[in-house]
Amino acid sequence: MKRKKHYTTLQLGSSSLKPEGSGLWSVLCKACLISERHPATYQNFRSYPTVIAERQRHLTEGGLYVVHPFSCFSLVWDSVMAVVNVAHMIVSSLRLCYVLHPKGRPRIHAIDHVLFSLHLLCLIDVAVRFNIGYLEGKANVILRRPLIACHYLQSWFVVDLISSLPISYGLILNESEDMRLIMICHIMANIKAVRICKEINNIVTFLKISRLPYIYYGIVRNVILFLMVAHWCSCFIYIAPVLYFYWTGTMVQNYNSFLNSTDLKSYTITERYRRGIYISLSAFMGTGYSLNRVFEPLEVLIHAMLILVATLFMIYTLVHLLTLYFTKYHSVIRYHELMNQLEEYMRHKQFPAQLKKRVCAFYYYNFQGNYFREDLALNTLSEQLRNEIILHTCHKLLDKVELFNGLPASVVGSVLGCLRAEVYLPNDLVLRAGDIGDCMYFIANGSVAVYSLKGVEVCHLEDGAYFGEVALLMKDSKRVATVVAVEITQVYRLDAEDFRQFIMSNPVLYERIEAFASQRMHETVLLDEAFRRKREQLQERTLDLDKMDLK
Incomplete structure (x- = not known):
């Protein structure tokens, strides 16, 4: 049954408490309020009135200059900055480990321009964070600016600020020759890597708008984490000679034996990165050390740490994949x-x-x-949902049974709500003639054979047919036929009490089922009578043959 959307007709004015107007400022103010579109809104606020109350509290405590953490603005901003921060982590590590300057002559590289742009966006994010509320506990959103500022200063402020300052760009632009200071500034930019889990969670939160199954969010989270760890490992391979170069101005000897030359500057960034990512992926697959023999103690230590990180990550990935597998295929x-x-x-x-x-x-x-466990699943639902599920599962039966044609949905729903599913295997006895009848059956799938009291096969009943109603209409309640399953048959059982309550109390249903039962009784009597006459004729022929034999 299709549900209709409710449209209110009460003239009570707007209750959303959103600022009126269609200008840019009004749209921005509306976007800063709590929104039902945010995936986490109804996880913390269970009804629309509580959302409205939270919106009113927002306007009272924080005003329009504070952004609610469950607003559209916060959702979009967090998602955009998650992409920016991930890009910052990639570019900053590339800048540190792959871009090498000639001694005493640092110059601006193309990667520096990209990193500078990301630095500026991250600095803007630092300023915005002082105006975005945060969730404390469950359904307790802090919207007061002093508390927001204090919370941010105690959490991510130091990491965000240090990693977002474009100091290295300024030093290189001013032709500074202090390579050690430039190295420290590049390392500071890589501190943002500690935010990787938070940024992945922000991306997953944005994807929850699509309402995909949980398993897809887990896959996205692990794919992003795998790509980032593989990238960092490919950078970590070169970290020792790079730091040595920044500190002393010379390239370390007998290092990077996996390259044809130990002079990193003789290779392009693409060549070094391709080789680094190859070694990293080899470590993830468990073949890292066997493919790349190293002998320098520091290089051995680097590769050992690389293999350790790769092994731990693959164990984590395997556990997560097994969890996803058991979740999906648990049934x-x-x-x-x-x-x-x-x-x-x-x-x-x-x-x-x-x-x-x-x-x-x-x-x-x-x-x-x-x-x-169907009973456990249905018991946790409301009665309305249970009735809708029953109507959905029985809709094919409803289309096949002519008894329900043209009846109101409420009457049909009441009858279907009382049905109980049963399954019979081939040659199973469903009804026996002469037994007391306490129910009737509707055939959902399969077929049954009907036999009269005298054992005559009356007919075969298939999908949409029903039987057993005759005994419920008779005073002695005795079965007048035997029913045997011909194949695996699923039927829905309607007990006598429910039959009297919903069918006999409805004049239209009662008239239909009584007429059909009378027709069946008449056909069964005719078949029994024909069978009796045939048997008598056979007996007479047998007697005549016996007399002729005696003569």
Whole structure:
């Protein structure tokens, strides 16, 4: 059943508390307030009235010059700055480990211009951070500017400021010859690497707008982290000769034996980076040391640390991948565990082969290779959601059963809400003639054979048919037919109490089902009568043949 969106008709004015107007300033002010579009809003504020109350508190405590952490502005700004900071981490490490100046003649490189632009953006971010609130605990957002400033100063301010100052760019631009100071400034820019996890979380938060399954966020997080760690490892390979060059102005000898020459300046940045990333990926795959034999103690130490980092990261990745796998295929694994337990149980009880086959067929049809507890899942839902799920799962049955044609949705929903699913294997007895009837059945999938009291096969019933209603309409409540499953058949059972409450109390339904039951009874009686006459004729022929034999 399709749900309709609610549109209010009450003339109460705007309750969103957003600034009115369509100018740039008004749009910016609206973007700074808490928004329902932020993925974390309804994780901390469970209803729209609480969002409105938070918006009112924002205007009272912080005013329009403070940005709410769950606002559209904060979401976009954090996402953009996450990309900028990741780019800053990549470029700053490239600048430190791959760009080498001739001795005493430092000059501006193309990477310096890119890094300077990133420095400026990061400095702007430092200023903006003093105006963005933060979450303390659960659903407790701090919006007072003094508290925001104090919190930022105690957390990321020092790291952000030190790593964002373009001091090295100014020194090189002023033709400073102090290589050691330039090296220290380049190292300061790389301090931002400690923010990598926070920036990845900001990227994942932005991706949550698409409402993808959890597994995709984990994949994105690990892919970004893997690329960054591989890049840093490729830079770390050259860190010892680079630092030695900055400190002494000369290139260390007998280092980088994996290159044809130990003089790093004789290779382009692309050649060195390609070789460095190759060695890093080799370390991740467990072949690093065997492919690149090194002999210098410092170089051995660098490669050992590289292999250690790569091994730890691959262990972390493997654990995460296993977690994702078990999360995604948990129901399949539980199904196979259940089937293994069932096999052991049947082996212990010495089930015959035919019975084993029937039990396995029942479980496979019932679970389709995925084990789940339907009762536990449904019990956590509201009654409205449970009814919608029942209507959805029974919609094919609803289309097939002519009994429900033209009836109000409320009546049909009441009946469907009382149905209980059952599965019968081939040759299973569903009903026996002469038994007391306490329910009727609707066929969802499969087919059954109907036999009269005298054992005459009356008909086959298939998808959408129903049976067992005759006994519920008769005073003695006795079954007038035997029903046997022809193939694996899924039926929905309606108990006698629910039958009397929802079907017999509805005139249209009662009239339809009574007419159909009368027709079935008439056809069954005719078939039984024809079978009786045929049997009497056969008996008479047998007697005549016996008399002729006697004569």
